[in-house]
Amino acid sequence: MSRIDLLSVMGACRTLHSMLVPHLLAISHNLRRTNQLVSFCHFMLDDKPLRFLYLRDLTISLTFVSSPLLSDLLAKVLRQACKLQGLGLHCGILEGDSRISEAIAAHTGLRKLSLRYPGLGARRMLTCMQSPIEVVEVIMSEASEGGIVDPGSLLAGFCSTLTSLSATLARFSTTGIQYPHLTTLELNCCNNLDIGPLMHLFPNVRNLKIVTCQGLCSHHEHTSQAVIVDESDVKLHRLSNLVVQSELLLQWRTLEYVQGDLPNLYCLAIRGSIRRLDIISADAGNADKLPAILTDLHPSSLFLDVNSDFYQDLPELLQEATKGVCALLLIINKRSTFEEMKRLMECVLGATSSLTHTFFHFKSLPPSISFEKNYHKKLDLDKLSQRAMLKIPPLQYISLEWNKHPPLFWRICRIERHSEGKVLEALPAEVGAKVMAEVGF
Incomplete structure (x- = not known):
């Protein structure tokens, strides 16, 4: 039951009010205004300490x-919220x-x-x-008092317990x-990362996600302007990261899953052999970076999210994506007419004809919600799978x-008599x- 539904029931019945308070407090709360x-x-203080036994997650956005x-x-x-975990x-x-x-520092149960x-x-x-x-989620800012931007030093007190950042x-x-003990690392809009x-x-x-960290032009909700990076600077930064790993013999041997965009992953130059690589918002303008990234990471499975309005951009990107991986999951983020989709499929099949993959998943968007059902039938997925x-x-x-x-x-069955x-x-x-799970998706 949602928070609105709970409040509605509680307001309608005095008996249910006290019974539903624990359920209401168990829902995450975000306080955005002073009132x-x-x-x-x-x-909370009206019925202490009983209500504090049920409060688990609280956000104060003031x-x-x-x-x-x-x-x-x-x-x-905060001193009495003895069961608070988040x-x-x-x-x-x-x-x-x-x-x-x-009051927060005195807590012993926060996770x-x-x-x-x-x-x-x-x-x-x-x-x-x-x-x-x-688990820590942190948004840094040089404008804050003290100008702290390095979570590594800021969170040192949790170095023996932190598993996700x-x-x-x-x-x-x-x-x-x-x-x-940290196994999951997500880096958002972090420019000029040194490996x-x-x-x-x-x-x-084990799991690394990098979002709009280093790109030729990238946006983030916490920045007021796009980050413009010169291509030559990206290459120099990549070279620096490669040299550091080679000279210091550094490698993330535990790394299994990586997600990021092409410029970002190219710049960071992570060397390793991983189970799955997700490339988000891929475009032909950065297709030249894909071979280097695949060589760096040697993924078994590749998830490729192509954000392109031009079919002619796809072959170069897809031909690089077909090299050296066992499974390909391809998403085309473009709404198309039926005829455009037929040309798109010809393009995809032509570009992936040299696949060495054992698994191929293709996903795309219909032209509009109103034509979705008819479009799905008209496209004839059985025929497409046959091709x-x-x-x-x-x-x-x-x-x-x-x-x-x-x-x-579909499974492909080998039959000599056919x-x-x-x-x-x-x-x-x-x-x-x-x-899909067995091949890493």
């Missing part, structure tokens, strides 16, 4: 606390009055912490925290600390998917899903 914060604090009385009220709530803060409320940060724009107040709080934090607008330079500090700080990363089977000889499995329709799966030497066998959805 919300005041009401929430009074609500940039500052307007009065000492409100700071005292919030500190009382806490999100705009760190502006930690500057000045220390009662809020002291997840989200911080926006940490400054000196946040640093002081983090050095005193008693909770064994496992999502960092935005961060720079990493610390080398005197390690986070041996050396990352590999030293997080030696056992894919004949065009790409090594294939063992084919999957086709259009927009929100469930994917259809004129083509092989036939398609339709697979149930659960069998197809299992095959």
